[in-house]
Structures are given as C-alpha cells and as structure tokens.
Amino acid sequence: MDETTSRHPAPPPAPVAQEQPHAAPTGTRPIVELVDVSRIYPNGESVVRALDRVSLAIHPGEFVAIMGQSGSGKSTLMNIVGCLDRASAGTYRVDGVDVSHLDADALAALRCSTFGFVFQRYNLLPSLTAAENVEIPAIYAGAPQEERFGRSHELLGRLGLGDRTEHRPSQLSGGQQQRVSIARALMNAAPVILADEPTGALDTRSGEDVLALLKELNAEGHTVILITHDPDVARHARRIVRFQDGRIVADERHEGEPARPALPASRAPRRQGLARFLPDLAEAVRMAFASMHNSIFRTALTLLxxxxxxxxxxxxxxxxxxxxxRVLERIAQIGTNLLIVRPGARGIRSSGDNATLLPEDADALRVIPGISAISPERSGRFTLRFGSQDYFTSVTGTSADYLSARDWPMARGVMFTDADVRAYAPVIVLGQTVVDNLFGEDDPLGRYVLVKNVPYEVIGVLSPRGANAFGQDQDDAALIPMSTGFVRAFGQRFVNSVTVKVADSGDIPAVEQAVTRIIADRHQAEDFQVRNTSQFLETATETQNTLTLVLGCVAAISLLVAGIGVMNIMLVSVTERTREIGIRIATGARMSNIMLQFNTEALVVCSVGGLVGVGLGLATAVGLEAMGVSIAFALMPPLLAFGCAFLTGLVFGYLPARKAAGLDPVVALAYE
Structure with missing residues (x-):
C-alpha cells in the first residue's frame, strides 16, 4: 500500500467537486456506502486527517477507480472499505449493514464473504504453493478441503496457471503472482474486488493482462474498486473518483455504462460449532508442521x-x-511385622555391648498372644578357618526361630533346632558369601570350620539375599546356637537384640505395648527400646517420595526453562510473520483463527518435543539399568512428562498467539 495520510491543521469541510450529470445506477442498494466518513490520526498536539468527511456510494457491478497521488487518502479509504480499518467519524455501510456496530469477528466474516483483496506486492505466503495461497480465504470460510482443492485449481486454470499450481511464489513471475492473488480474491466468490495498485509492480504487458482480467471479472458481475495513481490505469474503469488531501475532488462516470448482472450470492461459512472447530484445528496443525519445516534449524533448537x-x-x-x-524390597526382606528390642534407653545410642538384655527376657515374651516367632541374638565378628582359608565375618548366636522371624529360607541343608540349642551343639549355618570365600565351588555341608579354634560342623547354607536397606551384605554371616556361642565364642551371657515376629500386622501396637510392659517389669526400669520395622518402611517411603519429588522438581524446572524458550521463539516468530498475519486477517481470518494457529504451533512443537523426549528418557533409563542402576518403569511418568510438555505449549504459546491475534491488520500489511 502507499502512504495514505496527509498532515495539516483541520480545515473546514471543502465542497466536493463532482460531475453530477451522470447518476449512479438506479434500482439497486449500494454495496459500499460512506456518509461523511473521516479518519483522523493523533500527531502530537495536532491531528492528521487522512480522510475528511468523505461521502461515496458504490453500487453492485460498478468498476470504480479511486485515483490520487501518494498521501491523498485513497489507500486509507480502501482499508476502511475493506474493513481493515475503522472510521473515526461518519457512517460506513456494506450492503446496507452499518459496520461500526460489528465486532472483530463479524468484520472478519464480512471480509471473508464480501471482499477479495488484490495487493500491489501480491502478499502471497512464500512457504505455500500457488494453490495453497489461493485456498486461504476458503479455509477461514469453513469450506471442506475437497471443495477448496477443486476450486483453487479451477481458478488457477482459468487464469492460465493450471501448470503452476504446485509452484511457490519465488518460482513465479510478477504477473503470475498477481494472477494467484486475483485467484485468491475470487476463492470465496467475493462480490467486491479491492485492487490496490495491482499493476504497480508489473511490466506493461503483465499490467495490461491484469487490467483486462479485472474488466472481465467486472463484466461477470463483480464490483471492482481499483486504487491507483496512474491516469492510464484509471481510464480502464467506468467511474473515476479523484482524491486530494483526504477529500473527493471529482467523481466522473463514463457515458453509456451498461447494466450489470445481479450481485453474486456471497459464500457463508459451511460449518459451525465443533464441526467448524475440528477442521480449523486440523488446518492449524497442518500449517504448524509446514511452519516448523520452513524453520527447521530453529525448530530443532526449540525442540531440544x-x-x-x-x-x-x-x-x-x-x-x-x-x-x-530397591529400598522397600530390602526393608521387606527384614520383615514389616517385626518388633526389634534393643538394650539402652530410648534416645541413648547403645554400643551393642550393654548387658541389660538377657535371653530370659526373650523367653518371658512367649506368653504374649499374637507372636509367631521370637529370636534372641548375640553377634560378634570372628575369623572362620577351613583348611588354609581364613575369612573374617559376622557370627550370630540365636535360636531356632531366627529364620522364621526373618523369613529367610535355606538354600540347602537344615537349620539347627531347639534341641541343638539346649545341647550346646557345635553346628553352624553359613551365608552364601562365607561359603564362596571358604569353599569356592565345593559343597560345605558336613565339613568343619574353626571359630576361635573350636570346630563347628556346617549343617546348612542360607539362600542368597544380597544387601540390606543399609547396603550391608546379608550373606556375609554365620549362625550358631546361642547357648554354644555363650560358652565357646562370646563369653558373657547377654543378647544384643530380640526379634519378635507378630503373626498379624494389625496386632503390632498391642504386642508392642505388651513387650514394653513385660520387660520394664522385669528390669524395673525402661533401659531398653522397642523399634517397629513398619515405621522403618513408612520413614523410608516418605524419604524416597521426597527425593523423587525433588528429582521431579529439578526436571520440571528444565521444562519451565524450555517453555520460556518456546515463548521467546514464538514471539520472534510473530514479529517475523507480521505481514503473513496481516494477509490472513485480510483474507477473513478471525482472532480465534490466528490464536488457534499460533497456539497450535507452540503445542505441536512441545508435543513433538514431548514424544521425542519420552523416547529419549526411556532409552536413557534402559541404558542406566544396563549399567546397574535401579530403575522402575511405570506408565505415569511418561504420561506426566508428556502432559507437562503439552501444557507448556498451551501456556507459553498463549501470549504470542494473543499478540498475533491483536495485530492491527493495516499495520501488519505494511510491515517490512
């Protein structure tokens, strides 16, 4: 468009010089009617009157040239006529409808159904083919894809571009691009064609072809409004309206203007509601992928x-x-329905050599109902010898209930019995780590190992259990009868702990109270403490949940930073595509269409990035698992992560989309 404003103090209205003898066509209502329309722009303490009380009526079927020099106001008039701009004062009607009462979406619908724009610089979208450029108005009119495809190819074929439908604007000459622009203006069968300097960028031959085409369209019944500064171009019209300093100074009609066909019916939107939204969304997704493809490097960085x-x-x-x-499994191996009685008052750390807890205390607890096993324990570290092999390990003196209390099965052999305990039997049960170090691949059963130079017969091997919740190797252990340990290994007759297994976890509180009462009565003091392993489980669960939450928050922060990056890129994209937005608005896009397109682009970027991220995250987790890291796969984390990525696109795409939808179409179309 050319510069449309003239700057001078507001003068009194000047008389309009019009040649009155040639009346307007009779019997029809004006398709375009302006009554005392002014367009005023503030300019510091003064104002700029781009239009000054202009009155003009254009009837269906007319071919009108709006002629004037740069700054005369003709392009401002076209912007108001095409509903791209609003008048500051006066009345503007389109086919009898006062547009001053219409909102932005109603104006968009009016542009979509009534006006077709032909611009001096063509204003084709460089990323789209000729056919796709022509289809744009029909997209915003809600036409089905098959109908759009057929009509765009039909129009291009009619205009001599049937073999150029898949060419992009950069592959077309100036005249061919202008023909594509005209085809786009005809896509919705718009009754009014607004041509802004359509020959200004063309050579003489191409310009003549375009003017001939406009005359042909006028002969078919289209109302053609031609904006030009060239008298030779204006002479092709049957009516010339001359502008100067924002006013009409002449309105000339040619003699013998023939009657025109009736006004073609405008195309109303085909679908409404959800039936309209879903195709719009599909088009927005398609355009989003096309935009991503056109800026592949920047898209890749955004996706990253x-x-x-x-x-x-x-x-x-x-x-x-x-x-x-892993932690919960290790705690479960200990047992979650156990009570552990240890010497030492609560809150005072015991070394384990406190002699206040005796085997008789364990025997006294057997009267408590609900207990399935009681295992007193006394441990120490000793060197075990087999032949020439020595191995330093933990030796525990305990009762025959030890394995039952710990839910620890045998791998082979047997556990010593109560009879062995009463008989001070020199027998021993070994953990798998001890067996590996002393016997290697040999069978240890029936062999003898020395503990403090006392031979013990190996009668069983415990099944492997691995590390416990504290990372200690549970298989690095040996079990002997407690009575034997007191006499031949430990010396003093006291225990380090008593493990009480409760048959029903619901009875744990009652059993814990009974254990505390009985031992306190026996000791006449509370010089011991009772720990509930279910509390260990709760504490470990809370701790791990907290750690997982912390890890998730750290990762969420990276998503937040990525979302800010998406918003920044989209804001840059809005600035770079300002002219494109203006073109879309001029061809009938509503604010919701623009918002949907840019929000969809952000959603598509984040969704694609989310899918790739899910795949990469799962692959990384599999790799870590192969390296020995404990990994747990669940459906929720990928869904949560993808949902966060989708939400990131929705939230951080809104501001750029709103900025794009709020652009002034006149400013957007003039953006360089």
Whole structure:
C-alpha cells in the first residue's frame, strides 16, 4: 500500500467537486456506502486527517477507480472499505449493514464473504504453493478441503496457471503472482474486488493482462474498486473518483455504462460449532508442521529444550522410583511385622555391648498372644578357618526361630533346632558369601570350620539375599546356637537384640505395648527400646517420595526453562510473520483463527518435543539399568512428562498467539 495520510491543521469541510450529470445506477442498494466518513490520526498536539468527511456510494457491478497521488487518502479509504480499518467519524455501510456496530469477528466474516483483496506486492505466503495461497480465504470460510482443492485449481486454470499450481511464489513471475492473488480474491466468490495498485509492480504487458482480467471479472458481475495513481490505469474503469488531501475532488462516470448482472450470492461459512472447530484445528496443525519445516534449524533448537526437559523428568522419576523400590524390597526382606528390642534407653545410642538384655527376657515374651516367632541374638565378628582359608565375618548366636522371624529360607541343608540349642551343639549355618570365600565351588555341608579354634560342623547354607536397606551384605554371616556361642565364642551371657515376629500386622501396637510392659517389669526400669520395622518402611517411603519429588522438581524446572524458550521463539516468530498475519486477517481470518494457529504451533512443537523426549528418557533409563542402576518403569511418568510438555505449549504459546491475534491488520500489511 502507499502512504495514505496527509498532515495539516483541520480545515473546514471543502465542497466536493463532482460531475453530477451522470447518476449512479438506479434500482439497486449500494454495496459500499460512506456518509461523511473521516479518519483522523493523533500527531502530537495536532491531528492528521487522512480522510475528511468523505461521502461515496458504490453500487453492485460498478468498476470504480479511486485515483490520487501518494498521501491523498485513497489507500486509507480502501482499508476502511475493506474493513481493515475503522472510521473515526461518519457512517460506513456494506450492503446496507452499518459496520461500526460489528465486532472483530463479524468484520472478519464480512471480509471473508464480501471482499477479495488484490495487493500491489501480491502478499502471497512464500512457504505455500500457488494453490495453497489461493485456498486461504476458503479455509477461514469453513469450506471442506475437497471443495477448496477443486476450486483453487479451477481458478488457477482459468487464469492460465493450471501448470503452476504446485509452484511457490519465488518460482513465479510478477504477473503470475498477481494472477494467484486475483485467484485468491475470487476463492470465496467475493462480490467486491479491492485492487490496490495491482499493476504497480508489473511490466506493461503483465499490467495490461491484469487490467483486462479485472474488466472481465467486472463484466461477470463483480464490483471492482481499483486504487491507483496512474491516469492510464484509471481510464480502464467506468467511474473515476479523484482524491486530494483526504477529500473527493471529482467523481466522473463514463457515458453509456451498461447494466450489470445481479450481485453474486456471497459464500457463508459451511460449518459451525465443533464441526467448524475440528477442521480449523486440523488446518492449524497442518500449517504448524509446514511452519516448523520452513524453520527447521530453529525448530530443532526449540525442540531440544523440550526434549531435554521431558527426558529428564522420565529418567529422574524412573531412577527415583527404582531406588525407592530397591529400598522397600530390602526393608521387606527384614520383615514389616517385626518388633526389634534393643538394650539402652530410648534416645541413648547403645554400643551393642550393654548387658541389660538377657535371653530370659526373650523367653518371658512367649506368653504374649499374637507372636509367631521370637529370636534372641548375640553377634560378634570372628575369623572362620577351613583348611588354609581364613575369612573374617559376622557370627550370630540365636535360636531356632531366627529364620522364621526373618523369613529367610535355606538354600540347602537344615537349620539347627531347639534341641541343638539346649545341647550346646557345635553346628553352624553359613551365608552364601562365607561359603564362596571358604569353599569356592565345593559343597560345605558336613565339613568343619574353626571359630576361635573350636570346630563347628556346617549343617546348612542360607539362600542368597544380597544387601540390606543399609547396603550391608546379608550373606556375609554365620549362625550358631546361642547357648554354644555363650560358652565357646562370646563369653558373657547377654543378647544384643530380640526379634519378635507378630503373626498379624494389625496386632503390632498391642504386642508392642505388651513387650514394653513385660520387660520394664522385669528390669524395673525402661533401659531398653522397642523399634517397629513398619515405621522403618513408612520413614523410608516418605524419604524416597521426597527425593523423587525433588528429582521431579529439578526436571520440571528444565521444562519451565524450555517453555520460556518456546515463548521467546514464538514471539520472534510473530514479529517475523507480521505481514503473513496481516494477509490472513485480510483474507477473513478471525482472532480465534490466528490464536488457534499460533497456539497450535507452540503445542505441536512441545508435543513433538514431548514424544521425542519420552523416547529419549526411556532409552536413557534402559541404558542406566544396563549399567546397574535401579530403575522402575511405570506408565505415569511418561504420561506426566508428556502432559507437562503439552501444557507448556498451551501456556507459553498463549501470549504470542494473543499478540498475533491483536495485530492491527493495516499495520501488519505494511510491515517490512
């Protein structure tokens, strides 16, 4: 468009010089009617009157040239006529409808159904083919894809571009691009064609072809409004309206203007509601992928932030959940319905050599109902010898209930019995680690090992259990009867702990109270403490949940940073595509269409990044698992991570989309 404003103090209205003898067509209502329309722009303490009380009526079927020099106001008039701008004062009617009462979406619908724009600089979208450029108005009119496709190819074929439908604007000459622009103006069968300097960028031959085409369209019944500064171009019209300093100074009609066909019916939107939204969304997704493809390097950098964020969420949650499961499994191996009685008052750390807890205390607890096993224990570290092999390990003197209390099965052999305990039998049960170090691949059963130079017969091997909740190797152990240990290994007759297994976990509180009461009565003091292993489980669960939450928050921060990056890129994209937005608005896009397109682009970027991130996160977790890291896979973390990525696109795409939808179409179309 050319510069449309003239700057001078507001003068009194000047008389309009019009040649009155040639009346307007009779019997029809004006398709375009302006009554005392002014367009005023503030300019510091003064104002700029781009239009000054202009009155003009254009009837269906007319071919009108709006002629004037740069700054005369003709392009401002076209913007108001095309509903791209609003008048500051006066009345403007389109086919009898006062547009001053219409909101932005109603104006968009009016542009979509009534006006077709032909611009001096063509204003084709460089990323789209000729056919796709022509289809744009029909997209915003809600036409089905098949109908759009057929009509766009039909129009291009009619205009001599049937073999150029898949060419992009950069592959077309100036005349061909202008023909594509005209085809786009005709896509919705718009009754009014607004041509703004349509020959200004063309050579003489191409310009003549375009003017001939406009005359042909006028002969078919289209109302053509031609904006030009060239008298030779204006002479092709049957009516010339001359502008100067924002006013009409002449309105000339040619003699013998023929009657025109009736006004073609405008195309109303085909669908409404959800039936309209879903195709619009599908088109927005398609355009989003096209936009991503056109800026592939920038898209890849934008995706990178989302991919890293989503992959971090999945990997960290998988590691956190894996660690949690591993800890809980180890605690479960100890047992979750156990009471552990240890010497020493609560709150005072005991060395384990406190002699206040005796085997008789364990025997006294057997009267408590609900107990399935009681195992007093006394431990020490000794060197075990077999032949020339020595191994330093933990030796525990205990009762025959030890394995039952710990839910620890035998791998082979047997556990010593109560009879062995009463008989001070020199027998021993070994853990798998001890067996590996002393016997290697040999069978240890029936062999003898020395503990403090006393031979013990190996009668059983415990099944492997691995590390406990504290990372200690549970298989690095040996069990002997407690009575034998007191006499031949430990010396003093006291225990380090008493393990009480409760048959029903619901009875744990009552059993714990009874254990505390009985031992306190026996000792006449509370010089011991009772620990509930279910509390260990709760504490460990809370701790692991906290750690997992911390890991998830760290990963979420990376998603937040990625979201800010998406918003920044989209804001830059809005600025770079300002002219494109203006073109879309001029061809009938509503604010909701623009918002949907840019929000969808952000959603598509984040969704694609989310999918790639999910795959990368799962692959990373699998790799860590192969390296020995505890990993737990679940459905929720990938869904959560992808949902966060999707939400990131929705939230951080809103501001750029709103900025795009709020652009002034006149300013957007003039953006360089």
């Amino acid at each position: 932030g989302i991919v890293i964020g989503v992959a971090s969420v999945i990997t960290m949650l998988a590691v956190g959940d894996g660690g949690k499961e």
